Amino acid sequence: MYDLIVVGGGPAGLAAACKAWEDGVRKVLVLERDKELGGILNQCIHSGFGLQRFKEELTGPEYAGRYIQMLRKTGVEVKLDSMVLQILPGKDGAPHQVHAINGQDGYMVLETKAIVLAMGCRERxxxxxxxxxxxxxxxxxxxxxxxxxxxxxxxxxxxxxxxxxxxxxxxxxxxxxxxxxxxxxxxxxxxxxxxxxxxxxxxxxxxxxxxxxxxxxxxxxxxxxxxxxxxxxxxxxxxxxxxxxxxxxxxxxxxxxGLIPENELTRQAGIGMDRRTNGAVVYENMETGIPGIFACGNVVHVHDLVDYVSAESERAGAAAAAYVQGTEAQGPVLELAAGDGVSYTVPQHVRTESLAKPAEVFFRVNRVTQAAEILATDAAGKTIARFKREHMAPGEMERVALPPQLLKLAQGPLTLSIREV
Amino acid sequence: MKELICIVCPKGCHLKVDEENGYAVTGNGCPRGAEYGKNELRNPTRMLTSTVCIEGGIYPRLPVKTSRAIPKGMLFQAMDEIAKVRLTAPVHCGQVLIENLLGTGADLVASRDMAAHK
CATH class of the missing domain: 3.50.50.60 (FAD/NAD(P)-binding domain)
Structure with a gap:
C-alpha cells in the first residue's frame, strides 16, 4: 500500500510529491499519462517562468527541469504512460483505491492512504x-x-x-x-x-x-x-x-x-465541486470534501503563473504528508463567498482552528478596476479586513492573506468583494 | 513623443516618452517604469526562444533560448541562424549551441535535457 498517490506529473504533481517526500512521507507514487514528466511546461518554450519561485527568468522546460531534478533526488516512484481510470474513496478511514492502466503493469488497483489530484486542465x-x-x-x-x-x-x-x-x-x-x-x-x-x-x-x-x-x-x-x-x-x-x-x-x-479543469476523476469519485471554478471545493490546506484526498494546481482553478501552482501544490503536499502521519485538520468551518466583482474564491472553506499561518485566498475579479479595495465582510456585515489594489483585471489572479485571529472572530459566511474608491 | 504600455508590473502604466528631451518619461507610476520607457526606445531587447532540429531524442525538436536578451531588430536574423542548427541527442540543458549569436554577445543554449532515446 502507498502512503500517497499523486495523479499527474506536471508542475502541480511534481511540487506536491517533492514536498510530501521532504516532510517525511516515503511510499509516494506519481502517475503520469504522458511519456515524460513536466506536463504542459514542456511545450511552453517561452521564458517568464520562475520569477517568484526561483528568482530568475526561466523557460517552461527549464522550470519543469528544476522540479524533475528535485524529484529524482527523492525516492518517489514514477509511472509514465499510465492513465488513471478511476478513484474509489475509502469509507471510514479505509484506504483509497486508484485504478490505473499502462502497457507494462496492465490494469492496476492501487491502495493508498492519501491522494493528491493534479490533473491540470484542458482547452475549450x-x-x-x-x-x-x-x-x-x-x-x-x-x-x-x-x-x-x-x-x-x-x-x-x-x-x-x-x-x-x-x-x-x-x-x-x-x-x-x-x-x-x-x-x-x-x-x-x-x-x-x-x-x-x-x-x-x-x-x-x-x-x-x-x-x-x-x-x-x-x-x-x-x-x-x-x-x-x-x-x-x-x-x-x-x-x-x-x-x-x-x-x-x-x-x-x-x-x-479558455481552459477547463480536467475533473472527470474528481466527479466520478463523488468529490464536491464548485460550479464557478469547475474544480473541487477545497479547504485552506487544499483538502477536498473527502478526507485524505487533496487537489492542487489548474485542476482546482486555472492559474496564470506556474509559480503560484508550485506554491499551492507544496501546501497540498504538506497537508497530505500531515494526513498520512496522522494529523487530520478539524474544527469549525468558515465558508468563503464571492461577492460583488469577485468570480470565485479558492479555498471555499477555511477551518480556522487548524490555521497556523494566515489563510491565503486566491480569486479572480470580473471587471477591470483602477484604484479599488478588496473587502472581507462577515455575515454580521462587519468588514474584518480590507486590501488596497491599484489595478485589478480578470486576466490576473488576485491573492489576499487573512490572519487566523481575524477569521476566528468572523461569523460565516465571509464574503470577498471589490469596491472602486 | 512615443506612447507605450509599461510591462514591468501588472499595473500597465501608459507611458509617454519624449525622444527629443533626453527620453524623459511621463505617466509612469514608479522609477522602474521610467527606466523601462527609456530602454524601450533607445535599445529595445528581447529574450528569444525557439526550437532546433534534433535526432535521436524523445522528440524531434529541442527548445532553445538566448542566454540573454538580444536587440529586438535582430530577432528574425537570429531565427535564420537557429534554423540551421542540427543536433543529435543527448543534449544537456544549458549546453551552448551557437556562441556569440550574430555578435550580440548572447549564446544560443539548449533549454532542456534531451537524453538519447532507445
Missing part, C-alpha cells in the same frame, strides 16, 4: 463556443498547435487568425510569426484582453499584430481547409453587430478561449 474547443461555419481542417486550439510546433516539429499554418486573447493565444501569435507565418489578427469577444499585459506588448505590439477587442468570429469558410474567416464587432450584449463584418483570407484559426 470550437464545440464549446459554437462558432458557425464550415468544418475544414486548420482549426486548432492554441495549446494543441503549440505542442505540434514546439515538440513534434510541425508548422500548423501560414496565415493565421487567433480567436481569444488568452496567454496561450498571444504566445502562439509571436511564435507563429517568428516561424514565418503571418498572424492577421487576434480577436477578443470581451472589451478587455484575457492575457497578461506583457504578453499583449511583447507578442502582439512587437509584431504589429492587431488586437480587435469586442469582436468575434462569425463565419469560417473552407470545405477541406480553412480559406476565409469573417470577424464581426459585438455589442454590449456580446451579440454580433450586423454591418461590421471584416473578412480575412487565412488557412488557420487558433482558439485561445
Amino acid at each position: 474547443t470550437r464545440g464549446a463556443i459554437s462558432i458557425p461555419g464550415e468544418r475544414g481542417s486548420g482549426i486548432f486550439t492554441a495549446g494543441a498547435a503549440q505542442r505540434y510546433l514546439n515538440m513534434e516539429g510541425y508548422m500548423v499554418g501560414r496565415r493565421v487568425v487567433i480567436l481569444g486573447s488568452g496567454d496561450i493565444g498571444l504566445i502562439m501569435a509571436r511564435r507563429m510569426t517568428l516561424e514565418g507565418a503571418k498572424v492577421l489578427a487576434c480577436v477578443e469577444l470581451m472589451p478587455y484582453s484575457g492575457g497578461l499585459t506583457r504578453n499583449i506588448v511583447q507578442c502582439l505590439q512587437d509584431f504589429d499584430i492587431p488586437l480587435y477587442l469586442s469582436h468575434t468570429i462569425t463565419d469560417i469558410k473552407g470545405h477541406d481547409r480553412v480559406e476565409q474567416v469573417t470577424v464581426s464587432q459585438v455589442g454590449p450584449d456580446r451579440r454580433p453587430v450586423p454591418g461590421t463584418e471584416m473578412v480575412f483570407d487565412c488557412d488557420t484559426v487558433l482558439l485561445s478561449v
Whole structure:
C-alpha cells in the first residue's frame, strides 16, 4: 500500500510529491499519462517562468527541469504512460483505491492512504463556443498547435487568425510569426484582453499584430481547409453587430478561449465541486470534501503563473504528508463567498482552528478596476479586513492573506468583494 | 513623443516618452517604469526562444533560448541562424549551441535535457 498517490506529473504533481517526500512521507507514487514528466511546461518554450519561485527568468522546460531534478533526488516512484481510470474513496478511514492502466503493469488497483489530484486542465474547443461555419481542417486550439510546433516539429499554418486573447493565444501569435507565418489578427469577444499585459506588448505590439477587442468570429469558410474567416464587432450584449463584418483570407484559426479543469476523476469519485471554478471545493490546506484526498494546481482553478501552482501544490503536499502521519485538520468551518466583482474564491472553506499561518485566498475579479479595495465582510456585515489594489483585471489572479485571529472572530459566511474608491 | 504600455508590473502604466528631451518619461507610476520607457526606445531587447532540429531524442525538436536578451531588430536574423542548427541527442540543458549569436554577445543554449532515446 502507498502512503500517497499523486495523479499527474506536471508542475502541480511534481511540487506536491517533492514536498510530501521532504516532510517525511516515503511510499509516494506519481502517475503520469504522458511519456515524460513536466506536463504542459514542456511545450511552453517561452521564458517568464520562475520569477517568484526561483528568482530568475526561466523557460517552461527549464522550470519543469528544476522540479524533475528535485524529484529524482527523492525516492518517489514514477509511472509514465499510465492513465488513471478511476478513484474509489475509502469509507471510514479505509484506504483509497486508484485504478490505473499502462502497457507494462496492465490494469492496476492501487491502495493508498492519501491522494493528491493534479490533473491540470484542458482547452475549450470550437464545440464549446459554437462558432458557425464550415468544418475544414486548420482549426486548432492554441495549446494543441503549440505542442505540434514546439515538440513534434510541425508548422500548423501560414496565415493565421487567433480567436481569444488568452496567454496561450498571444504566445502562439509571436511564435507563429517568428516561424514565418503571418498572424492577421487576434480577436477578443470581451472589451478587455484575457492575457497578461506583457504578453499583449511583447507578442502582439512587437509584431504589429492587431488586437480587435469586442469582436468575434462569425463565419469560417473552407470545405477541406480553412480559406476565409469573417470577424464581426459585438455589442454590449456580446451579440454580433450586423454591418461590421471584416473578412480575412487565412488557412488557420487558433482558439485561445479558455481552459477547463480536467475533473472527470474528481466527479466520478463523488468529490464536491464548485460550479464557478469547475474544480473541487477545497479547504485552506487544499483538502477536498473527502478526507485524505487533496487537489492542487489548474485542476482546482486555472492559474496564470506556474509559480503560484508550485506554491499551492507544496501546501497540498504538506497537508497530505500531515494526513498520512496522522494529523487530520478539524474544527469549525468558515465558508468563503464571492461577492460583488469577485468570480470565485479558492479555498471555499477555511477551518480556522487548524490555521497556523494566515489563510491565503486566491480569486479572480470580473471587471477591470483602477484604484479599488478588496473587502472581507462577515455575515454580521462587519468588514474584518480590507486590501488596497491599484489595478485589478480578470486576466490576473488576485491573492489576499487573512490572519487566523481575524477569521476566528468572523461569523460565516465571509464574503470577498471589490469596491472602486 | 512615443506612447507605450509599461510591462514591468501588472499595473500597465501608459507611458509617454519624449525622444527629443533626453527620453524623459511621463505617466509612469514608479522609477522602474521610467527606466523601462527609456530602454524601450533607445535599445529595445528581447529574450528569444525557439526550437532546433534534433535526432535521436524523445522528440524531434529541442527548445532553445538566448542566454540573454538580444536587440529586438535582430530577432528574425537570429531565427535564420537557429534554423540551421542540427543536433543529435543527448543534449544537456544549458549546453551552448551557437556562441556569440550574430555578435550580440548572447549564446544560443539548449533549454532542456534531451537524453538519447532507445
